[in-house]
Amino acid sequence: MITQNYDEIQKNIDAACEKAGRERAEVELIAVSKTKPVSMLAQLYEHGCRDFGENKVQELVEKYETLPKDIRWHMIGHLQRNKVKYIVDKVFLIHSVDSLRLAEEISKEACKKNVTVNILIEVNVAQEETKFGLKTDETAELIRQISVLPGICVKGLMTIAPYVENAEENRQYFRKLKQLSVDIMHKNIDNISMGSLSMGMSGDYLVAVEEGATYVRVGTSIFGERDYGLKITNV
Ligand SMILES: *Cc1c(COP(=O)(O)O)cnc(C)c1O
Numbered sequence: 452m453i454t455q456n457y458d459e460i461q462k463n464i465d466a467a468c469e470k471a472g473r474e475r476a477e478v479e480l481i482a483v484s485k486t487k488p489v490s491m492l493a494q495l496y497e498h499g500c501r502d503f504g505e506n507k508v509q510e511l512v513e514k515y516e517t518l519p520k521d522i523r524w525h526m527i528g529h530l531q532r533n534k535v536k537y538i539v540d541k542v543f544l545i546h547s548v549d550s551l552r553l554a555e556e557i558s559k560e561a562c563k564k565n566v567t568v569n570i571l572i573e574v575n576v577a578q579e580e581t582k583f584g585l586k587t588d589e590t591a592e593l594i595r596q597i598s599v600l601p602g603i604c605v606k607g608l609m610t611i612a613p614y615v616e617n618a619e620e621n622r623q624y625f626r627k628l629k630q631l632s633v634d635i636m637h638k639n640i641d642n643i644s645m646g647s648l649s650m651g652m653s654g655d656y657l658v659a660v661e662e663g664a665t666y667v668r669v670g671t672s673i674f675g676e677r678d679y680g681l682k683i684t685n686v
Contacts, residue, residue, distance in 0.1 A: 453674060464667070472564060477542065478664060478666075481669070482495055484670070488595060494568050497671070500523060500525055502523045503524060505520055524541055525546060526546060539557060540564045544570070546571045546666075547572045550593075554596075560604045561601075569606045571606060571608055572593060572607075575611075591638060594640060607645050607648065608649070610649075610650050614654070618655035619677075625651070629662055632648055651664045652670070
């Protein structure tokens with residue numbers, strides 16, 4: 452079931468790339484596995500999936516310890532500074548950096564462990580009060596400040612679009628994030644790249660691909676609904 456869902460989403464992404472005239476290799480599907488048991492991740496791993504997304508540090512670390520080491524772990528949730536030290540040497544990409552203090556902590560811990568951590572800057576393009584993320588007009592300045600820190604490398608931008616019934620309503624936000632990444636690229640800030648755009652979830656990933664997403668983060672459409680009542684992180 453999970454593997455069929457995964458294949459279907461991959462095919463839908465193929466079609467969206469075709470429609471938008473994009474190279475299929477530019478878009479990576481991240482299986483968002485938060486709250487799901489390791490057995491389900493293992494099943495998808497066997498099927499060929501290597502990119503998994505988690506939003507809690509402890510859960511990511513537990514799954515990291517259990518599953519094969521060639522998995523690329525994506526930290527997609529809000530990250531507290533006191534937990535940075537547990538993941539800097541385990542994650543492939545942190546999608547959710549939205550302050551200088553957090554970036555400084557990542558830099559500090561990365562240097563201690565002698566690694567470079569790749570990050571995205573989370574932008575609240577829809578300006579929802581309930582969401583984390585920077586304002587659009589604060590983003591370039593933060594990136595400039597982070598660009599000089601050792602052990603941390605900005606690779607692009609991420610956004611969490613509003614929950615909507617009709618995915619088309621989010622097209623404007625995906626377009627804004629893409630435009631912002633182009634604007635920042637033109638500022639020619641040293642040591643950063645704007646090549647990655649993390650946007651699109653189960654309800655709107657196809658629109659996001661059409662608007663330039665390089666990572667889509669899909670949970671429910673692969674694994675089914677999440678049950679937050681159960682503690683099943685290490686089954
Ligand atoms: C949970 C989550 C997703 C996946 O959402 P679905 O609607 O289940 O696909 C994507 N991005 C972030 C940041 C999430 O927390």
